Amino acid sequence: MGDTLPTVDDLxxxxxxxxxxxxxxxxxxxxxxxxxxxxxxCFLYAGRPAFSIELNAPGPELALxxxxxxxxxxxxxxxxFGYQPLMTAQGGFCPPSSD
Numbered sequence: 001m002g003d004t005l006p007t008v009d010d011l012x013x014x015x016x017x018x019x020x021x022x023x024x025x026x027x028x029x030x031x032x033x034x035x036x037x038x039x040x041x042c043f044l045y046a047g048r049p050a051f052s053i054e055l056n057a058p059g060p061e062l063a064l065x066x067x068x069x070x071x072x073x074x075x076x077x078x079x080x081f082g083y084q085p086l087m088t089a090q091g092g093f094c095p096p097s098s099d
Contacts (some may be wrong), residue, residue: 041090
């Protein structure tokens with residue numbers, strides 16, 4: 001195991017199942033009955049804030065569900081890199097770093 005954790009880009013690049021179809025979001029966002037908004041989520045590794053992103057979703061619950069699914073995929077890839085699968089997600093932005 002190395003001294004540094006792999007980056008999110010490393011984990012995503014190593015996972016052939018991770019993809020994004022922008023046309024699906026466009027189709028959903030053109031439905032007048034569905035409002036898509038950016039919702040902040042915080043990813044934590046071993047309980048410590050790692051990074052924040054905003055996910056476009058109809059509501060915070062679906063954004064958090066997506067973030068938790070992403071954390072599950074990150075954990076699968078982290079294990080492949082020899083790291084413990086300790087990634088989690090929570091709603092809202094991560095607190096500022098005290099480093």
